[in-house]
Amino acid sequence: MAAARALGATPFHVRLPEAMSSVLGDGGAWTVGATPLAANRPAVEALKQADLVIDLIFLLFSKEQIEIQEAGARMLLCVEPVDNLARLFPTEDQRRRVKTSEELLANASDLRFANPAGTDVTYRRGSYGVMTEYG
Numbered sequence: 001m002a003a004a005r006a007l008g009a010t011p012f013h014v015r016l017p018e019a020m021s022s023v024l025g026d027g028g029a030w031t032v033g034a035t036p037l038a039a040n041r042p043a044v045e046a047l048k049q050a051d052l053v054i055d056l057i058f059l060l061f062s063k064e065q066i067e068i069q070e071a072g073a074r075m076l077l078c079v080e081p082v083d084n085l086a087r088l089f090p091t092e093d094q095r096r097r098v099k100t101s102e103e104l105l106a107n108a109s110d111l112r113f114a115n116p117a118g119t120d121v122t123y124r125r126g127s128y129g130v131m132t133e134y135g
Contacts, residue, residue, distance in 0.1 A: 098134040
C-alpha cells in the first residue's frame with residue numbers, strides 16, 4: 001500500500017471475512033471458480049472501479065474475475081505462500097555463482113544442456129547479450 005501511494009496511486013484493501021479452503025476443508029488449497037467474493041457485491045463493485053487488482057485469493061476463472069476485468073481492471077494473481085516466496089530470495093553464494101557464470105556465458109558461442117534423464121539441447125548465442133538473474 002505504501003509503495004502504491006509513493007507511486008501516486010490511491011490504493012485500497014478489500015479484506016473478506018471468509019478464508020479460501022478446499023471442499024475437504026484443507027487450508028491453503030483453492031477451489032477454482034468459487035470465491036468468497038461471490039457473495040459480496042459491494043466489494044465486486046469497488047474492485048470494478050480499480051485500475052489494477054492484485055488477486056491474493058485466487059479469483060482465477062471465477063465470474064467475479066471476469067466481471068472485474070470486463071469493467072477494465074487489470075489483474076495480477078499472486079497466491080504463493082509467504083514461506084515459498086521467502087525461499088526465492090537469493091543468497092550471497094547464488095549471487096557469486098551467477099556473477100561468475102555471467103563472464104563464462106558472455107564469452108560462449110554455444111550453450112549445451114544435457115542430463116541423464118535424456119535432455120540434450122544446444123543453443124547458439126548469436127548477437128544477443130547475456131542477462132542473468134539470481135533470485
